[in-house]
Amino acid sequence: MRVLHCPTVVGGNAWALSRAERKLGIDSDLVIFKSNWLNYKYDKNLHLEKYYLPHNIIKLLLFFRNAINHYDVFHFNFGRSIIDYPYLLDYFDLPILKRKNKKIFCITFAIKKINTVCLLLII
Secondary structure, three states: OOOEEEEEOOOHHHHHHHHHHHHHHOOOEEOOOOOOOOOOOOEOOOOOOHEEEEEHHHHHHHHHHHHHHHHOEEEEEEEOOOOOEOOOOOOHHHHHHHHHHEEEEEEEOOOHHHHHHHHHHHH
């Protein structure tokens, strides 16, 4: 089983969960999209803070294409997914992941929107 945690590090929780999964023999990675001032650990950073929207969308689409072929489980946090630009590409990736029979988990605190979206897709 291959698990992707993204798009943020969320207080180090995503890193700790990913490392615990690795101890259980699960291929688990944490990919963040932007650097954070607390310097939490991660496996890969896409550094989207360095670019503008058109470049970021292309970069995320390429990352998503590769991720969908590599990972079985997608664990999203902080109310975000991979292709998530409100009013433009709002959770664009979630229906695609569902059609590909990928497992989707969403963790967020105080943000209800993505939990509702994820629950609708899991059902």
